[in-house]
Amino acid sequence: MSPDSSSDIDIIPPDLLLTTTRSVRKRIDFDRAVDPLILKESLEIAIQAPTGSNSQGWHFLVITDPDKKLALAELYRRGFNEYASVPQVPRFGADDPRAGQMSAILSSAAYLSKRLHEVPAMVVPCVDGRWDDLSVFHQAGAYGSIFPAVWSFMLALRARGVGSSLTTLHLMYEQEAAEILGVPDDITQVALLPIGYYTGDTFKAAGRISADQRTYWDSWGETQ
Numbered sequence: 001m002s003p004d005s006s007s008d009i010d011i012i013p014p015d016l017l018l019t020t021t022r023s024v025r026k027r028i029d030f031d032r033a034v035d036p037l038i039l040k041e042s043l044e045i046a047i048q049a050p051t052g053s054n055s056q057g058w059h060f061l062v063i064t065d066p067d068k069k070l071a072l073a074e075l076y077r078r079g080f081n082e083y084a085s086v087p088q089v090p091r092f093g094a095d096d097p098r099a100g101q102m103s104a105i106l107s108s109a110a111y112l113s114k115r116l117h118e119v120p121a122m123v124v125p126c127v128d129g130r131w132d133d134l135s136v137f138h139q140a141g142a143y144g145s146i147f148p149a150v151w152s153f154m155l156a157l158r159a160r161g162v163g164s165s166l167t168t169l170h171l172m173y174e175q176e177a178a179e180i181l182g183v184p185d186d187i188t189q190v191a192l193l194p195i196g197y198y199t200g201d202t203f204k205a206a207g208r209i210s211a212d213q214r215t216y217w218d219s220w221g222e223t224q
């Protein structure tokens with residue numbers, strides 16, 4: 001059943017973009033530099049995202065210098081090895097779509113970790129302020145004022161044939177990354193996006209726990 005709606009947007013292309021923007025790791029073209037105009041255009045789109053109190057406290061570090069990419073990749077690999085050293089116990093029931101996805105995700109994540117220094121570009125999104133010991137209200141305001149822009153950036157890249165993935169493992173060593181990149185003390189890094197043209201034509205929607213199962217009407221747990 002189609003929902004009742006009226007809008008000036010043809011929903012088919014945006015829905016396709018929103019449902020097929022995947023974490024691109026194995027399908028990055030490591031040998032082709034990304035046109036800086038694509039990065040600039042996608043960042044201009046990204047900053048149309050909302051921010052708390054219209055703060056617009058975002059900053060985006062684009063890294064193409066091979067020595068800096070290598071130094072960041074080494075921090076990332078330390079983080080990845082730490083993450084991967086914790087035994088990956090099966091956490092999901094057989095009817096949970098995540099159960100069948102984890103080995104491919106881990107293999108793809110290990111591949112990216114190994115080749116991270118070779119990606120054509122990295123983007124480290126940052127935001128004004130330091131957020132240690134913040135209330136839930138302030139944490140939501142802080143991260144909520146940067147991740148909508150990060151996701152918009154990934155969508156805009158994907159629409160232009162460029163893949164990315166949202167990664168956070170280098171943040172285990174955020175201070176060392178700040179020294180490599182000259183990030184001031186009053187700025188927080190929130191992610192590291194490896195970026196490159198993707199190989200192949202398209203991507204598929206992923207299996208997910210259905211939104212219906214996780215949507216409650218009027219009281220927690222009341223699904224429809």
Ligand SMILES: Cc1cc2nc3c(=O)[nH]c(=O)nc-3n(C[C@H](O)[C@H](O)[C@H](O)COP(=O)(O)O)c2cc1C
Nearest residue numbers: 021022023024105109112165166167168169170206
């Ligand atoms: C907050 C956050 C942190 C993530 N950190 C990493 C990471 O450090 N390395 C990585 O390879 N993927 C990372 N991912 C990507 C997830 O593994 C990925 O989104 C998930 O497996 C679903 O796959 P999909 O993005 O292709 O739909 C992260 C995603 C989010 C939202």
